[in-house]
Amino acid sequence: MSYLNDNQEGSVHLLMGNEAIVRGALEAGMRVAAGYPGTPSSEIIEAFSKVARERNIYAEWSTNEKVALEVSAAASFAGLRTMCVMKQNGVNVASDFLLHLASSGTRGGMVLVACDDPGALSSVNEGESRIFARLVEVPLLEPGDLQEAKDITKWAFELSEELRNLVMVRSVTRMSHASGNVTYGKLPNTEALADFKCDGPMFDPDRGPMISMIVGAADLQHGPQQEKIRKAARLFEECPFNTYRGPEKPELLIITSSACNLYSREAVRLLGAEDRVGILKLATTWPLPPKLIMKNLARTDKVLIVEEVLPVLEEQVKILAAEMAAEIGPTRFFGKNAGNIPSVGELNPDIVIEALSSILDIPYTNVSDSFDDAARELARKAAPNRGLTFCPGCPHRASLWSIHNALELDGRKGFVCGDIGCYVFGTLPSGFSTVKTLHSMGSGTGIASGFAKLGQFGMDQPVISLCGDSTFFHAAMPALANAVHQKSPLTMVILDNNGTAMTGFQPHPGSPNNVLGEEMPAVDIEAICRAMGALVEIQDPFDIEETQEAFHRLIEHDEGAKVLILRQACALSPERRHTKNFEVEIDEEICLGENCGCNRLCTRIFGCPGIVWDKEKGVSRIDELICVGCGVCADICPAGAIKKKEVA
């Protein structure tokens, strides 16, 4: 039995934030969960799948976030409690349906969990999902610690049913991927029966059709939707998760939410400022409860807002403060706008300490300057940068190697439009700086489709796009259809590594299994591309020669869209993880080292972590602990010094 399914009320477990969210949903009797993988949100659907049978849950990895939200909404319309999970970027993808869903409202409790990544630790941007709650007018909750990640999630389902609309719960990396003590509540023992009641009149919330809006009838639907938000604000006045700790009349009031609550508490304690600073930690960050805000603003005239990414909380509090100025008097605000809190990047206790220390003029030191200097100097000498690169034996390194070399050989200044996956490293030297555009999922092929139509304006560079197998289904298919239909002569390279690898091998529509491990029909990428009308070739990227030849054939073919599927499982995939195809070694007699015509092609350019430059001997060698035995390096060494022997 999973520890997530422990039925003992009051038991304490060490849970990751994402697991705490799952436990909250289980305690709320959630039945259907859907999502698309993305750091830091991916563990949620995976955890549901582990308890799915025991708790009669349906969980799926959907094709993309918009589909996930639709799948989840169907459960709500049928009266079930349901959760939809995605990273911040996914909310952008789902946002079209999100707007309409917020308008139609929901039935069974529906919670959208959006996990933001302040500082873009595992993302290509530092997006902000809280804005969406305001944009589509649904309530927003933010847990302020790991216990609340569970408790607030559970409450979110009740709130959703009371308001009859979707409720957003926003987490951040430091909440989703942090772990801490969580005290369990009861697991419900309820039956679930799905029934979509749709035989009632229009706008009947219980039995009517679920419709976003009748054309030209904004007042009929938008008005009641806004009344739900006003009701949420009234309910939030009494929300027990909005807490104040500090003196009755502090010199400075911190208003904060989410992980920033924990940084603020730590900062106040380390400065010994508990008697000067109060902390209002808000769990209900949209809409803000005005009376609660007024009561707290009235405590002092100095307020510091501590939050990450955009000044969402700051702006909302300022609006209320302006409206209340006649009652509470003028307030001086500190935060992102005033420059006390950085406008980009994630926060930590030290950033809050610095802000407080300067506002309140409290000196703070942690170590002596001489220690700090010595430790930094040592790090400068002895802690070389790790850099960003592909794993040893990664098929993407081999694929990008072939694409890069083939484009160089072709000589027409061809370039690659990249996409989202581990292959974003194609923008860096570790991917031979092959990728020249990089935006959102599926955009590589859309952009390439446009570039490849610029021939009439004199552009004759070969145009290549990249995408992974999961990304193909997620968002690249419409772009390929466009390219085929518009006769756009791009070459789309699909790096098919057999799963959503970057986030941990979640299945996608091309996989033979679903998240529950059940056998499923695998949708065939090759057949789709052919059916769309593209010219398709398939190669194993570990076969460098064949791959480069196929690539040349395709880029020279200038009639319409072409697809090259490079198929090789991820080096960390379950099927490759513990198997070595080759024993690889370097013949020191043959290795020319720096005298090689290539000037250390293997270590300097190819850069697989399994090959190390031995400076003293002046030769390369294989690090047998790192090498996974893909054997690709044996084919790139011009001197033939790298030997591979097939493992029996």
Added chain:
Amino acid sequence: MKTSALQRDPYNVIITGVGGQGNVMASRILGSMLVSKGYFVTIGETFGPSQRGGSVMSHLRISGESSWSPQIPAHRADLIASLEPAEAVRVMAQYGNPDVHILCNTRPIYPVPVIRGEEEYPSVEDIKISLKSLASHTFFIDATEEAQKLGNTIFANIILLGAIYGTHLLPLEREDFVEAISQRFRQDQIEINLTAFDRGCELLAR
């Protein structure tokens, strides 16, 4: 409350290493061991976008009072346990202080710029000398070599856990480890992990 058994409250541990060394697993097991003893544990994980080869760091806050920030404030670590020497140095610069205890595996994993020949990786002996000059207590173990003797380098993380236990800096008992791994590993993996744990503890006693 359990505060008395901790040298400080919160007591701050950083487990660091390189992606693929089992850093996160080690921090979760250590955290579970302490939660079962009644402590509040908060863990923050920092890892970059690459699954292999990047710096990885887990911050553990152990307290008898409450949860804490999942990020330890600068220079406030009490124990730095590292699966890789250069990572110990990196963490020392940001979170170290003169009173910190350092427990370090001596097997380097070379960063890509070093592999490329663009940057230097100093000798492990030099790293040892420098860390000794900065920290009050240092322990160096060859966890990777010991793990290889057990058949797989991945056991280095469990050997490191055994060594953490062996420092007696934390209120841990061997039984806590047995309980924690029983919840996480298959039955046939328990014995080898227990052997690794004991080996780590012995390495420190030497």
